[in-house]
Amino acid sequence: MKLSRLLTLSTAMLAVLVLGMLGHITRDAWIRYEHTNTGLQALRLTQRAMVAAEKLSFERGPTNAVLGDRLPADPQRQLLLQQARAATDLALMQLERELQTDFGAPHPVDMAPLYRALSAARNSVGQLAAQNPAARTPALLGQTVDQMFALVPLALNAVTGYTLASERAYPRISRTLIKARYAVELREYAGRLGSALTVALATHQPLTEAQYQQLQLLRGRLAQLRQLLLAPGDGSSDALAAVIARMDDVYFNRGQQLVEQIEQASRAGRDYGMDTGQFAQRYVPTMTPILALRDELLREAQAQAWSDHEHARRELIIASMSGVAILLALTLLLLIVRRRVIVPLLRATRAVIRLGAGDYSRDPTGSERPDEIGDMLRALSTLRTNSIERQQLELERKRLIEELRQRADTDYLTGILNRRAFTKAGNQRLRGAHDRNESLSVLLFDIDHFKSVNDSHGHEAGDQVLIRVAAVVRDQLRDGEILARHGGEEFVVMPSHCTQEQACLLAERLRKAIASEPLTLADGHILRVTASFGVASASGPQAALDDLLHAADLALYRAKRHGRNCVESAG
């Protein structure tokens, strides 16, 4: 697999792993954050539900006062009842609005039964209060009070599903929330304890045995709820302890003493000394510390939830930012690895391949780098320089060999082929002519009276004549026609496949060219030289070069004898 592909694949795999890990961490942080959000929403909802329950409990006070009123009705009591009802309606409306904020509730909340029950209870209160006090029998009064009692559980039940779900999602605050609910229940049972006296106070009759028992039961439940509230838990702060102490003092001492006072008066058959309204006026304020306890518990739960919410938010931000930072760092690292390692390596690989293929045209770039890749590129550059030098040496060696070869084949004076080279080339050509069944001729010529040139003008002048004659003849020949110095002042020409007749014509042309060319010597003398030619041809299959030359030599000899400056052909 290619490096660049391997890098891309590794990058993709690493990115998937890192993304998966970061996604997991961020998801966990997000879930914790959402749970605290749910907890806060649940708190708001619980608070609203508890306020609504409290208002419903509270409404029973002015209701009892109106039920115990004489006719015509006391406008002050009527006003208090209207205010209490308005406060209940507002609290229910706010609860309903809060319920509309969906946060994954297990099932929709139906407030209709509560509204129906509330409307029915209020109608009963209105009808009973409009009757003559004598007509308000204990049974009717008890029935109406029970209708009012039934409202609080309906309000709390409406949000039970929500609060349970949110407590499951965010269990840390559930203990505090449960205690807040105990406080609400405590308030409710405290209210019921007061309401249990409504019939006796309204009718000015002693309490019945059943009512004594009910009072006993309610007191027991209240004591039980108090114990539950005192249990150690997350929300056991100093502020909470102070609120509990106040509740003990104001409600459990003074409030319950008031109830006992009525009870004792009933047992003694004394007048109560107060009606329902007067009782409510003294009893209801003693329940205020219970609500303060509820509010303190809710406040602590809220503070805890906010602290957790902030913590979760910070964790989420840190997780997200760390994720982004890690991704950026990874991308940067990969880019650096790609730019600083992979790309130079690929470049070096290409350079090695080029060197291997003998292409030294480009030096690998990047050799100025101070790192190991730079070391490698510098080594490649040195390798390239050495290879270039080796290549040049090789070329020089070949050139020298060629030069030596040429020197070995060339006549040192005239620059044309020497006898050795002619023998080799002549034999080769003769074999080729045999193979193709062509005729082949040789022309042997010798400068006339050359000795006298040497004698008259010196050996150097003789050399110049030899050089000049060779040049004149070479100019007359075509490519492929061999000219060689056969020895001394004797030359040989071998045209490519020609008949003896054609060879004679060529010899004649060369003879005339030599004879017609005046030669100016170094000392200024002008010489005219001639040459005699012997021509021989081979057409038989087994003709040897030596035989051919011998035949030409004999013809040359005849030409000399016939007076020189002429052409003679063999046989």
Ligand SMILES: Nc1nc2c(ncn2[C@@H]2O[C@H](COP(=O)(O)OP(=O)(O)OP(=O)(O)O)[C@@H](O)[C@H]2O)c(=O)[nH]1
């Ligand atoms: N300058 C010079 N002279 C050479 C060279 N090679 C041979 N000679 C001379 O060539 C002459 C040949 O002379 P001869 O064989 O007598 O022939 P010739 O004088 O040409 O007479 P004919 O061939 O009969 O016309 C000799 O004097 C050689 O010394 C050479 O390379 N340079």
